[in-house]
Amino acid sequence: MDKTYRTAGDAVADIPDGASIAVGGFGLVGVPIVLIRALHARGTGDLEVISNNCGVDGWGLGELLASGQIRRVIASYVGENKEFARQYLAGELELELTPQGTLAERLRAGGVGIPAFFTASGVGTMVADGGLPWRYDAEGQVVLESPPKETRVLDDLGEAKEYVLEKAIAADYGLVRAALGDRHGNLVFEESARNFNPMAAMSGRITIAEVDRLVEPGEIDPDAVHLPGIHVQRIVELSEAERSDLPVEKRTTRPA
The missing domain is CATH 3.40.1080.10 (Glutaconate Coenzyme A-transferase)
Structure with a gap:
């Protein structure tokens, strides 16, 4: 030990x-x-x-x-x-x-x-929708973007809200x-x-x-x-x- x-x-x-x-x-x-x-x-x-x-x-x-x-x-x-x-x-x-x-x-x-887990953080933004630039090339062009993530509407104390799946x-x-x-x-x-x-x-x-x-x-x-x-x-x-x-x-x- x-x-x-x-x-x-x-x-x-x-x-x-x-x-x-x-x-x-x-x-x-x-x-x-x-x-x-x-x-x-x-x-x-x-x-x-x-x-x-x-x-x-x-x-x-x-x-x-x-x-x-x-x-x-x-x-x-x-x-x-x-x-x-x-x-x-x-x-x-x-x-x-x-x-x-x-x-x-x-x-x-x-x-x-x-x-994985669902969270409200990032819903309605590029965090969830994808398109965040992960890598540029030497000329400043985006060559790799974040992919879109799964979202789901879930019940939150009687109110339906959208959440994004994070790994x-x-x-x-x-x-x-x-x-x-x-x-x-x-x-x-x-x-x-x-x-x-x-x-x-x-x-x-x-x-x-x-x-x-x-x-x-x-x-x-x-x-x-x-x-x-x-x-x-x-x-x-x-x-x-x-x-x-x-x-x-x-x-x-x-x-x-």
Whole structure:
């Protein structure tokens, strides 16, 4: 039951080129940066990444993006990363934009064995009707569009409403960041770092967690566990230097 790995490099060593990876984090909060850098160092490429966004220029998933290791992204947000936008518009990167709540539920559904679900989000838009540009060519022409999705009118407390069918996401691997974990893989997230991390962990067939602090089984109160160890297959404890690498996404100041 001891799921610990000595280094992040050891933990990601078997991730192959072409793998799909669900990555936790929102902006720069709760990002598994050490595991991402281990993948970067190995040169693992042709990756399909599922994450709320793709980091920022030069940090987080932006590091894999800048080195050309990502082939496709499923995300809800492009902003804050100029290289992400450049690659997408230049035809170097395929992008499937998904409403944020829908993305979270697609990841969760993939982890609990629900193959698809109906949601009202996106009804009456290109999300449901199809036609969202997934890939451009170098001349800026759309060469791949999102397909139309199944819709159905369902009863909602006596009112008929239209819903769109969304498919679950079951990724090959999940990469997440937690504040506390034990050797069985039970995790506790710190405040807003809880964001997409639990869902990304549930989605991955093999999930790897980097944790600020590792404790022995039984030291975490069962009621305090945010994600049970059944969803985590590997765990790596960070060094002091690694866990303190937490940049500020936006600095705002005012006159003294």
